[in-house]
Amino acid sequence: MEQLPNMRLTTQRQIILEELGKVTSHPTANEVYDMVRKRLPRIGLGTVYRNLELMADSGIILKLEVGGTQKRFDATIEPHYHIRCTSCGKVDDIAMEVQGQINQAAERASNYIILGHHVEFSGICRECSAETIKAPLH
Amino acid sequence: MEQLPNMRLTTQRQIILEELGKVTSHPTANEVYDMVRKRLPRIGLGTVYRNLELMADSGIILKLEVGGTQKRFDATIEPHYHIRCTSCGKVDDIAMEVQGQINQAAERASNYIILGHHVEFSGICRECSAETIKAPLH
DNA sequence: GTATATATGATAAGCTTTCTTAAATGGCAT
DNA sequence: ATGCCATTTAAGAAAGCTTATCATATATAC
Numbered sequence: 001m002e003q004l005p006n007m008r009l010t011t012q013r014q015i016i017l018e019e020l021g022k023v024t025s026h027p028t029a030n031e032v033y034d035m036v037r038k039r040l041p042r043i044g045l046g047t048v049y050r051n052l053e054l055m056a057d058s059g060i061i062l063k064l065e066v067g068g069t070q071k072r073f074d075a076t077i078e079p080h081y082h083i084r085c086t087s088c089g090k091v092d093d094i095a096m097e098v099q100g101q102i103n104q105a106a107e108r109a110s111n112y113i114i115l116g117h118h119v120e121f122s123g124i125c126r127e128c129s130a131e132t133i134k135a136p137l138h
Numbered sequence: 139m140e141q142l143p144n145m146r147l148t149t150q151r152q153i154i155l156e157e158l159g160k161v162t163s164h165p166t167a168n169e170v171y172d173m174v175r176k177r178l179p180r181i182g183l184g185t186v187y188r189n190l191e192l193m194a195d196s197g198i199i200l201k202l203e204v205g206g207t208q209k210r211f212d213a214t215i216e217p218h219y220h221i222r223c224t225s226c227g228k229v230d231d232i233a234m235e236v237q238g239q240i241n242q243a244a245e246r247a248s249n250y251i252i253l254g255h256h257v258e259f260s261g262i263c264r265e266c267s268a269e270t271i272k273a274p275l276h
Numbered sequence: 277g278t279a280t281a282t283a284t285g286a287t288a289a290g291c292t293t294t295c296t297t298a299a300a301t302g303g304c305a306t
Numbered sequence: 307a308t309g310c311c312a313t314t315t316a317a318g319a320a321a322g323c324t325t326a327t328c329a330t331a332t333a334t335a336c
Contacts, residue, residue, distance in 0.1 A: 008333065010283065029324075044285040049324065051283095065205040065258075069293075070323065083250055096247040102237065102257070109234040112221050112261035119240070119257050120203075123250035146301070146314070167292080182317045187292060189316095207325075208291065 007058065013051050015039055017060070017075070020052075026064055026072040026082070026091045066091060066120050083121040087128035094121060145196065151189050153177050155198070155213070158190075164202055164210040164220075164229045204229055204258050221259040225266035232259060 019035040020027070027035070033048045052073050056063035062074040066082060068089050076093070083094045099119070107114045157173040158165070165173070171186045190211050194201035200212040204220060206227050214231070221232045237257070245252045 006282070006334090008282065010333085012284075042285080046286075046325085047284060050326095053325085065203065067203040081244070083244065083248055083252075085250065086253065092248065092250075094244055094248050096240070096243050099237065099240065102234075103259070105234050106219070106221065106232055106259045106261075110221055110230065110232050110259075110261070111264040112223065112230075112259070113267055114221075114259055114261045115224060117257055117259045119255055121241070121244045121248075121250070121252055121255040123244075123248070123252045126249040129251055148300090148315070150316070180317085184293085184318070185316055188294095191293085 007054070012036075012040060012043055012047055013055070016048060016051050017055065020061060020073060021075040023075075024093075026074050028070040028072055030070070032073060064091065065118075067122065079116075081119040081121065083123055085125040085128055086122050087124055087131075090125055092125070145192070150174075150178060150181055150185055151193070154186060154189050155193065158199060158211060159213040161213075162231075164212050166208040166210055168208070170211060202229060203256075205260065217254075219257040219259065221261055223263040223266055224260050225262055225269075228263055230263070 015036055016032060019039075020032060022035075029049050029052055030045070032052065033043075033045050036043055036048060052061065052063065055061045056073070059077060062077050064072040064074060064082060066072065066084050067086075068084065068091075072091055074093075079098045081094045081096060081098065082091055084091045103114045103117060106112070106117065153174055154170060157177075158170060160173075167187050167190055168183070170190065171181075171183050174181055174186060190199065190201065193199045194211070197215060200215050202210040202212060202220060204210065204222050205224075206222065206229075210229055212231075217236045219232045219234060219236065220229050222229045241252045241255060244250070244255065
């Protein structure tokens with residue numbers, strides 16, 4: 001989780017970071033790839049993955065290991081929780097207080113040195129619950 | 139998350155469930171495959187994946203969507219939190235109280251119908267922290 | 277300017293899900 | 307019970323997502 005001393009700020013990295021910062025959604029690696037490719041058409045998907053991973057390790061961005069098929073990335077690194085719609089798969093930030101005190105509880109309840117925690121809620125978003133009401137007989 | 143009415147208890151399903159119940163670790167799909175194959179040598183890896191997924195959807199078992207490369211499965215379905223060692227990747231249960239009240243906080247802070255939540259702590263397990271002390275110059 | 281370290285893009289490999297086909301099961305009317 | 311049909315399942319193949327590997331290119335340090 002530390003900034004590596006010899007990490008260069010390449011064009012690719014800069015543009016990946018910029019594009020990720022433009023959106024408030026939590027794009028998948030492939031979505032980032034699509035955004036970046038408009039400005040760097042010759043970039044490889046592997047480079048996008050490698051750099052998202054590296055930046056997540058350095059703490060510059062957040063990698064969301066949430067439910068669902070694909071992993072997602074977030075330019076906002078202030079600790080915050082997420083909620084995923086089990087119906088459409090969308091992931092939103094949730095504006096609630098981070099429960100810092102549960103780290104101490106975890107420290108007491110385990111043999112681990114606690115580094116942090118992440119909470120993911122699951123639920124049904126407003127759009128999907130509206131869908132369900134409109135078309136309940138599918 | 140509901141038990142499907144027409145879900146058969148096939149031999150494959152029964153043995154997958156039995157083998158998963160035998161261990162307290164949180165095996166990956168491939169580890170379950172290895173265990174099951176000793177009793178059903180002709181079972182396909184796809185069948186193991188499909189059935190673990192199906193049983194997780196039905197609520198019979200738990201699918202841990204935690205960090206790391208591979209997903210893990212757990213026969214214990216009572217709500218509980220997990221902790222993952224960032225050094226060796228091991229996942230343990232953590233014996234602390236489930237914070238049910240944060241679901242209400244999440245309900246207030248979002249437009250979602252909250253179904254539940256999961257907490258994953260990250261930390262360094264005792265074995266790995268001992269390693270680090272013994273060999274700090276790697 | 278040269279040596280060294282790091283990054284890129286292409287490719288391969290690993291993990292997981294989805295699709296297809298064939299077999300098995302359960303219900304229902306003989 | 308027997309046969310028929312619709313549904314469910316397994317297995318294997320294929321496709322999708324992610325990570326690792328490799329040769330080449332690029333940037334940094336001296």
